[in-house]
Structure formats: C-alpha cells, structure tokens
Amino acid sequence: MKSAVWIIDKDHCILKSNNAAERLFNRSNLEIIGKKCWQIVHGADQPVKECPLIKARQTLQQESIEIQINERWFEVIVDPIFDSTAKPSTFIHIITDITESKRTSDKLERSQKLLDNAQRLAKTGGWEWNVEDQKMYWTKELYRLHGFEPTQYESGSSEHINASLECYNPEDRPKILSAFHQCEKKGIGYDLEFEFQKSSGEKKWIKTVAEPIWKGDKVEKIVGNVMDITESKSAKDKLVVQSKRIKTFFNSINDAIFIHPVKQEGFAPFVEVNDIACKRYGYTYDELMNLSVPDITVKPDVNGHAKPDYRNKLRKEGHLVFETFHIKKSGETFPVEVNSNIFYKNGKPHILAVVRDITDRKNMEELQIQNWHLKKQESLSRMAAAIAHHFNNYLMGIMGNLELSLKLIELEKSPRDNLMKAIRLAQKASKVNGLMLTYLGKNNSGKMNMDIGKVCNMIMPLLRASLSSNIVLEANFPAHGPMIYGNVNQIQQLVINLVSNAAESYQKEGTVYLSLKTVLANEIPQKYSFPVDWIPDCNEYVCLQIEDFGCGIEEQNLEKIFDPFFSTKAAGRGLDLPVVMGIVKANNGVITVNSKYGQGSTFRFFVPVAVKQNS
Structure with a gap:
C-alpha cells in the first residue's frame, strides 16, 4: 500500500505503523510506535491547528487535512474506530500522496478556465477485507460515499460487499467482483473507475483501488479505498470536448x-x-x-x-x-x-x-511599383521642363547683363552693377543645380557619427524664431542619443524643411510636434514609403517624426509630393520636399507619409542606428 497507515490509541499514541510510514518519515517503526502522531508528522510537541485527529475525537467522524511534506502534498485522513459502546477506542490515520492529483487539478483549472477554484481532492473511504475471517470493515467516509448509515450493517459483515455491488451499474458488477476475487485469490491488485449510484439515487464516478497484504505465501487481507472522482471526470470530459473544438478551429x-x-x-x-x-x-x-x-x-x-x-x-x-x-x-x-x-x-x-x-500581395506590390515608374516618367518630364524654364530665365538675365556691361565698357562707363546682377543670377542657377544634386542623393560628403537628438535640439531656437507667432513647436527629443552616421547640415536642413512644410499646412494657428525613438526594421510602414525601392540593410533604425494637424494632403498627391517642382502651394515653391528626399537617400534612410486631407500629416524619417558611437 502506498499510503502511510497508523493505528492510534485514544491518548494519541501510535500503536501500529506500516512500511510506507517508515519510507515517508525516514524513521523505523521502533522510532514511530509510542510517539504522538504530531511529533512524527510535524516535529511538534503540541497538535497543530485543525489537527484531524483532535477533530475526529471531538466530532466522532472522519476528519482530514492537506499538508506538505518534503515538497510533496499529502491528504491526512483520520477515522475513529468505535468499540461496542459506540465510543472511539482507536483511530485509523491514513496519509495519501495527492501530489499528482493536485497537479492535474491545477492543470485543468488553467486550461479549462471553467472552474473558479482549484479542485479539492475527492474524499476517500477506506475498507479492509479479512480473507480468513471473511469480514469486511469500512471507514465512516466509505459509508457516506455509498449513502449508508454506519449502523445500517453489522461491523465486519460480508453484507457490505453485496450492498456495495448494488451501487454499480449491472454490466459493471461482474468486472468489480472479478477484480476483487483475483486480488483475494491471486494477490493481483486493481485500480478501476466506474459510474456509481448512491443509495439516494445520486450518480457519481468513483475510483476504486485495492492491494493485497500477504502473510507468507497467502493473501491475509485486502485493503482498499474508494474515491469520488465525479468533478475531475466531468472536467476531463469537458477538456476533451474543448480540445476537439480547438482542433476543429485549428484546422479551419x-x-x-x-x-x-x-x-x-x-x-x-x-x-x-x-x-x-x-x-x-x-x-x-x-x-x-x-x-x-x-x-x-x-x-x-x-x-x-x-x-x-x-x-x-x-x-x-x-x-x-x-x-x-x-x-x-x-x-x-x-x-x-x-x-x-x-x-x-x-x-x-x-x-x-x-x-x-503573401504571393498575391507581393504580385500586387510589383504592379504598384510598375505603376509608380510610369508616374515617375511623368514626373521627370515635368522636372525637365521646369529646370529648362529656370535655367533659361537665369541665362537670359545673365546674357542681358553681360551685353549691357560690354556696351557700358565701350562708353567708358562702369559695368559693375550689371556684372553683379549676372553673378547673382549665376549663383541662383548654381543653387538650383545644388538642390537637384541633393534630390538625387549625390551630396554624400561630410558624414560622421553624430547624436541626432543633440543635432535636432541645436536648431530648435532658430526654428522657433523663423516660424510665425501663431505656430507652436513642441519637441520631445532625448538629451543624448540615439547615434546615427550622417551629415549634420543635411539632417538639420531636413528638419527645417519638414517643419516649414508642417507650419504652412495651418491656415491660422497650430502646433507642430517633433519626436525621436528607435524601432526595428520590420516596424517601418511599407505604405507610402519613399524611395519605393528602399530595402532595409540593418535591424535597428532611428525614427524622427514631424506631425501636424493642418490641411493634410489629398491621397492622389501623396506619391507626387517628393517630385521636384511639384507643389500645391504658392508659385516658386517645389524643392523643399524633393531636397528632403535627397537627404533621405544620401543617408541610407527612408521616409513615410501618413496623411488625411483636412486632418493633418505625419512624416517619419527612418535612418540606421550607428554601429559604433562617438564618445
């Protein structure tokens, strides 16, 4: 028998102890017998609170408690044994290992989430069959499980067997009786589960376990217990049903x-x-x-x-x-x-x-890229025409001023004013050329590891001074970091252009919000990201965000806003956002746009975090 069993007298001293108790408490029977039970179990001189032995002595019925011994859980059951005067003369003290049942109960609670509290162990009724005397003894708990009164049958009477069989379904009775006789004659223990009906008609599921006790080469006794497993059986059945439902959903x-x-x-x-x-x-x-x-x-x-x-x-x-x-x-x-x-x-x-x-999605993205190239051709045509127009105007002004300078020289007059005008026009033409180089991402010089938070903070006073008084600038930058590898002047120019663009989206007053954070490459949005052929080449990126709640951008214009000389604003504008695009390319980054017409826009510039940081 796996349970530790003691016979305890009315003075709470242990009279008998089985081998399981020796293993459990690592003490010999000589060290156990004669001691108070709480001295062995708890190592205490006095009974613990809620001691089942003390309670059983008071209530004259079975009492139990769950305790932890050496990191395992046990149920202690105490049954009073009554003498002929119906007074308790001795007590049966059974300690059963319930660790696995407790783990099963916890697992069902977590997976099912149908039970409010962990299931308590089912109550167990014990019995003993004396083979030689043909006598059957039940504990009081076993009477309760059957729905019988302890006085209903004479103690030791074999009538207990027939009465118990009546509680099983007719088709199960031969099975339980056969298992009982096999244990009695051949010493073969059993562990079975059956549907069970109490004398009141209430149906239960029980687990019945029995083991032989040998005397020489013969079975002297059979000891066993009957456990009510109704709740755990029901929970297991529900778990099977739930598992089938999950499997169906899983495969659908x-x-x-x-x-x-x-x-x-x-x-x-x-x-x-x-x-x-x-x-x-x-x-x-x-x-x-x-x-x-x-x-x-x-x-x-x-x-x-x-x-x-x-x-x-x-x-x-x-x-x-x-x-x-x-x-x-x-x-x-x-x-x-x-x-x-x-x-x-x-x-x-x-x-x-x-x-x-995502094969279909990727095919659709490829078609979108092809469509973008077609639109880009339209953009290039517009850009070529605009550049030709700008340079033609500048060249006509330069040539006109130079011709006037020659005539003034012939007249022996100073051509200084006209030459200065020609120089200024040439500088404007050069600036357009420089902006176009930036748009194409060709200005790659002057790169270094830099603290982008510090760089952005440096230009905040200049930006606030340049904006009209009805525009508020709110920046949330860290005092230090993150670090990137780029061109300081270009990054500041990008911030200036994006903030100016956001400020111009307000008709009256408004607020422009700036912030910095780091993100993983897979967190960068793909929709409305530019350049469209950009592919991440590292895992971590800095995200510079500029947000406004101004007029927003119409959806049909979102793919055109970075094209040179495209503008929905006043004449003469059209290179602020293209320059931003050039800076993005030059710094191996990407920029995304999220905008709703009439609600505002959010521009996010993503640039790789520097592998090595400056001290």
Whole structure:
C-alpha cells in the first residue's frame, strides 16, 4: 500500500505503523510506535491547528487535512474506530500522496478556465477485507460515499460487499467482483473507475483501488479505498470536448500553423501543425513532425529566423511579425508573412507561428511599383521642363547683363552693377543645380557619427524664431542619443524643411510636434514609403517624426509630393520636399507619409542606428 497507515490509541499514541510510514518519515517503526502522531508528522510537541485527529475525537467522524511534506502534498485522513459502546477506542490515520492529483487539478483549472477554484481532492473511504475471517470493515467516509448509515450493517459483515455491488451499474458488477476475487485469490491488485449510484439515487464516478497484504505465501487481507472522482471526470470530459473544438478551429484557419518549443540556439522539431500546413507545403503530418524551421525556409533566410534581435524581441514582447521565403517539398519557394507568438505548454515556452502565403500581395506590390515608374516618367518630364524654364530665365538675365556691361565698357562707363546682377543670377542657377544634386542623393560628403537628438535640439531656437507667432513647436527629443552616421547640415536642413512644410499646412494657428525613438526594421510602414525601392540593410533604425494637424494632403498627391517642382502651394515653391528626399537617400534612410486631407500629416524619417558611437 502506498499510503502511510497508523493505528492510534485514544491518548494519541501510535500503536501500529506500516512500511510506507517508515519510507515517508525516514524513521523505523521502533522510532514511530509510542510517539504522538504530531511529533512524527510535524516535529511538534503540541497538535497543530485543525489537527484531524483532535477533530475526529471531538466530532466522532472522519476528519482530514492537506499538508506538505518534503515538497510533496499529502491528504491526512483520520477515522475513529468505535468499540461496542459506540465510543472511539482507536483511530485509523491514513496519509495519501495527492501530489499528482493536485497537479492535474491545477492543470485543468488553467486550461479549462471553467472552474473558479482549484479542485479539492475527492474524499476517500477506506475498507479492509479479512480473507480468513471473511469480514469486511469500512471507514465512516466509505459509508457516506455509498449513502449508508454506519449502523445500517453489522461491523465486519460480508453484507457490505453485496450492498456495495448494488451501487454499480449491472454490466459493471461482474468486472468489480472479478477484480476483487483475483486480488483475494491471486494477490493481483486493481485500480478501476466506474459510474456509481448512491443509495439516494445520486450518480457519481468513483475510483476504486485495492492491494493485497500477504502473510507468507497467502493473501491475509485486502485493503482498499474508494474515491469520488465525479468533478475531475466531468472536467476531463469537458477538456476533451474543448480540445476537439480547438482542433476543429485549428484546422479551419486558412493560414499554415506551426508549433515548436523554444530553444536557446537553433530550432526544435515541430510538435503540431494544422491541415493547411500539410496541404500547402506538400508534406504529410508525420513528415512535418520530423522537420523544423530550417527545413521549410530558403537557406539565405534561415539565419534571419535566428537573429538575436528577433529572438530577444520575441522573448521580451511575446510577439513578432516578419517576412521571409519558405520552400515546399517540391522545391518551390514562395514569400510568407510569419506571425510568431510565445505561449506556455506544461510550463515550457513554445512558439505558435501563423504563416501566411503573401504571393498575391507581393504580385500586387510589383504592379504598384510598375505603376509608380510610369508616374515617375511623368514626373521627370515635368522636372525637365521646369529646370529648362529656370535655367533659361537665369541665362537670359545673365546674357542681358553681360551685353549691357560690354556696351557700358565701350562708353567708358562702369559695368559693375550689371556684372553683379549676372553673378547673382549665376549663383541662383548654381543653387538650383545644388538642390537637384541633393534630390538625387549625390551630396554624400561630410558624414560622421553624430547624436541626432543633440543635432535636432541645436536648431530648435532658430526654428522657433523663423516660424510665425501663431505656430507652436513642441519637441520631445532625448538629451543624448540615439547615434546615427550622417551629415549634420543635411539632417538639420531636413528638419527645417519638414517643419516649414508642417507650419504652412495651418491656415491660422497650430502646433507642430517633433519626436525621436528607435524601432526595428520590420516596424517601418511599407505604405507610402519613399524611395519605393528602399530595402532595409540593418535591424535597428532611428525614427524622427514631424506631425501636424493642418490641411493634410489629398491621397492622389501623396506619391507626387517628393517630385521636384511639384507643389500645391504658392508659385516658386517645389524643392523643399524633393531636397528632403535627397537627404533621405544620401543617408541610407527612408521616409513615410501618413496623411488625411483636412486632418493633418505625419512624416517619419527612418535612418540606421550607428554601429559604433562617438564618445
């Protein structure tokens, strides 16, 4: 028998103890017998609060308590044994290991979330069958489980067996009786579960367990217990139903789902996949159970899955979305979006990855790029015409002033004023040329590691002074960092142009908001990002955001705002945002626009975080 059993007298001293008690308390029977039970169990000189032995002596009925011994949980049950005068002469003290039942109860509570509190262990009734004397003894709890009164049957009477059999379903009676006789004659224990009906008609599920006690080569006694498992049985049945529902939902999703444990390095094999994964990748379920992430990912992208930044973000936030290319059993590759989430199974972290085939989306993006190139040709035509117009005006002014200078020389007059006008016109033409070079991203000189927060803070006084009094500038920049590799003058020019653009979006007063933060590459929006062919070449980026709540930009104009000489504002403007685009290109960055007409605009400039920072 696995339970520790003591016979305790009315003075609370242990009279008898079984071998399980020796193992449990690591003491010999000689050290146990004669001691108070609380001295052995708790190492105390006085009974603990709610001591089941003290309570059983007072209530004259079974009492129990749950205690923890050596990191395991046990249920202590005390049953009074009554003498002929119906007074307790001795007590049966049973200690049962309930650790696994307690863990099962906790697991059901977490997974089902249907129970308000952890299930208590089912109450257990004990019995003993003396083979030689043919006598049956029940504890009071076993009478309660059957719905009988302790005085209903004579103590030791074999009538207990027939009365108990009547509580089982007719088809189960031969099974329980056969198991009982096998234990009695051959010493074969049993552990069975049956539906059970109390004498009141109330139906239960019980677990009945029995073990033989040998005397020499014969079975002397059979001891057993009956446990009410109705609640746990019901919970398990509900869990099975819920599992079936989850499985149905799992397989009805039109995206491939892969589940695998989290490893510090590398990838563990899949432990679960849905039907769509098998169908889409061309493998059977059993084949996928022997594969892992590298087996379905194109070789250049395998290392991307294992990037420390990706793993750290997933562990920290529990969620990660990224794009990659997967490969089918046939060798065909296709683009996918992987949505990974951390969850815990049996206390261990697992990854649930929902993988979406984005082939159609990528094809649509390719068509959009082709459409963008067509629109770009229109933009280039407009730009060429505008440049030709600007240079033609400047050249006519220069030539006119030079011709006048020659005539003044012939008349022996000073040509200084006309020459200065020609020089100023030439400088304007040169400035247009410089702005065009910036737009094309050709001005790449003067780069260095710099603190972008500090650089932006330096020009705030100048910006506030240049804006009209009805425009408020609110900046939220860190005192130090982040660091980038770029051109200081260009970054300041970008801020000036974007702030000026935001200020001009207000008809009267308004506020322009500026902020800085760092983001991962996969967090950068793809819609309305420029240049359209930009591809991230590092994992972490600085995001400079300029936001206004002015007039906004009409959607049909969003793709044109960075084209040279395109403007919806006053004549003569049209290079502020193109210069911004050139600075973005020159600093290996990207700029995104989010705008709604009549509600405002948000420009976000993303530039790589510097690998090495200046001291």
